Amino acid sequence: MIDIEIKDFRRRVENINSLPTIPNNLKQISKIIEDPLISLREIGDFISNDPALTTKILKMVNSAFYGFPGRISSASFATVLLGLNVIKGLLVGFSVFEVMQNTMLGLWEHSLGCAITARSIAKRRGIKDYDDVYVAGLLHDIGKIILFLEYPNEYKETMNKAKLNNFTIVEAEGDQFVADHAEVGAWLAEKWLFPRNLIEVIKYHHIPQVSKNASIETAIVHSADVFMRAKGVGFAGDPFVPELDPVAFEMLKLSETDIKEILEEMEDFMVSGKELPQ
Amino acid sequence: MLKVSIDKLDPGMKLAKPVIKGNMILVNKDIELTETLIKKIQNIGISCVYIDAPTKQSISKEEALQQLDWRFKKVEDKPYMNMLKRLVREHIEGLYD
Numbered sequence: 001m002i003d004i005e006i007k008d009f010r011r012r013v014e015n016i017n018s019l020p021t022i023p024n025n026l027k028q029i030s031k032i033i034e035d036p037l038i039s040l041r042e043i044g045d046f047i048s049n050d051p052a053l054t055t056k057i058l059k060m061v062n063s064a065f066y067g068f069p070g071r072i073s074s075a076s077f078a079t080v081l082l083g084l085n086v087i088k089g090l091l092v093g094f095s096v097f098e099v100m101q102n103t104m105l106g107l108w109e110h111s112l113g114c115a116i117t118a119r120s121i122a123k124r125r126g127i128k129d130y131d132d133v134y135v136a137g138l139l140h141d142i143g144k145i146i147l148f149l150e151y152p153n154e155y156k157e158t159m160n161k162a163k164l165n166n167f168t169i170v171e172a173e174g175d176q177f178v179a180d181h182a183e184v185g186a187w188l189a190e191k192w193l194f195p196r197n198l199i200e201v202i203k204y205h206h207i208p209q210v211s212k213n214a215s216i217e218t219a220i221v222h223s224a225d226v227f228m229r230a231k232g233v234g235f236a237g238d239p240f241v242p243e244l245d246p247v248a249f250e251m252l253k254l255s256e257t258d259i260k261e262i263l264e265e266m267e268d269f270m271v272s273g274k275e276l277p278q
Numbered sequence: 279m280l281k282v283s284i285d286k287l288d289p290g291m292k293l294a295k296p297v298i299k300g301n302m303i304l305v306n307k308d309i310e311l312t313e314t315l316i317k318k319i320q321n322i323g324i325s326c327v328y329i330d331a332p333t334k335q336s337i338s339k340e341e342a343l344q345q346l347d348w349r350f351k352k353v354e355d356k357p358y359m360n361m362l363k364r365l366v367r368e369h370i371e372g373l374y375d
Contacts, residue, residue: 230366241349243356263369
């Protein structure tokens with residue numbers, strides 16, 4: 001167990017901008033999105049000034065997934081279309097992708113699969129802001145990346161421990177850190193001024209019944225996470241499927257046919273989506 | 279049969295399943311793709327089509343099912359997990375057809 005008080009741990013996580021192992025693009029994005037006065041237009045300008053980022057965002061909105069294939073040609077239009085919260089979420093998602101590739105191989109694929117699945121469940125349940133649920137799926141495990149960047153050796157050890165002792169990664173994190181990835185992720189989501197619902201989903205995706213303000217979104221991301229582990233999409237730190245919270249799962253009223261279709265749909269979008277962030 | 283993203287289609291590929299949007303068949307199976315047809319397919323709002331080619335799963339079906347058993351070993355007696363495992367097994371088997 002790392003000997004640090006939880007409040008110091010939190011401060012350390014929140015200071016990620018000064019961490020040398022954090023890639024520059026994430027630092028830059030982190031600075032932009034934690035500004036409470038940032039406007040959609042400024043974010044649009046920021047994206048427009050970065051050709052690589054522009055390509056990623058345009059590729060995303062022009063994919064069949066978003067239903068506007070080939071019709072959107074400017075970053076500013078894309079930001080208006082997606083809205084501030086979704087665009088902030090995508091920026092963080094894209095910028096941590098590179099880190100994910102170098103740290104936990106397969107976490108990007110797991111996160112993307114989870115995002116696609118969560119969106120698909122949200123649509124079925126008639127949730128209007130299903131893109132927000134997509135972002136929640138994409139970022140639910142962001143705490144793992146941060147733990148890994150802050151404590152690379154300890155986190156590798158945690159993953160090994162999970163594998164050797166048949167622990168889930170959350171169980172193993174509990175032995176090593178004063179806060180698990182869900183809590184760490186929620187700290188960052190708060191720092192980045194993400195909406196309250198998103199913070200709750202990240203914080204409670206392993207204990208969905210605790211969520212008060214976003215119980216349905218948390219139940220969705222929790223279930224999407226379990227579905228992806230069940231199918232073995234990507235890698236999330238340990239090889240095991242965690243158990244479904246029965247109350248959360250029942251809340252979604254998914255039939256067997258629903259689940260089959262959701263898996264099919266995910267498979268379809270993964271074929272095109274996997275290439276998105278490159 | 280192979281699922282191919284619409285931006286990776288080439289003329290000469292043959293459709294293994296019809297291209298469907300909603301309940302409507304837009305292009306029949308066994309049709310060979312041309313450049314014009316590919317452009318049309320790219321504009322109807324679907325992400326993938328099925329092409330007549332050997333499947334490209336990275337591991338064999340037996341291996342995939344073995345890994346499935348391994349992944350579920352901690353939770354098989356938990357509520358809904360047996361159902362989920364059965365559905366995922368059927369899903370994985372479908373990927374190898």
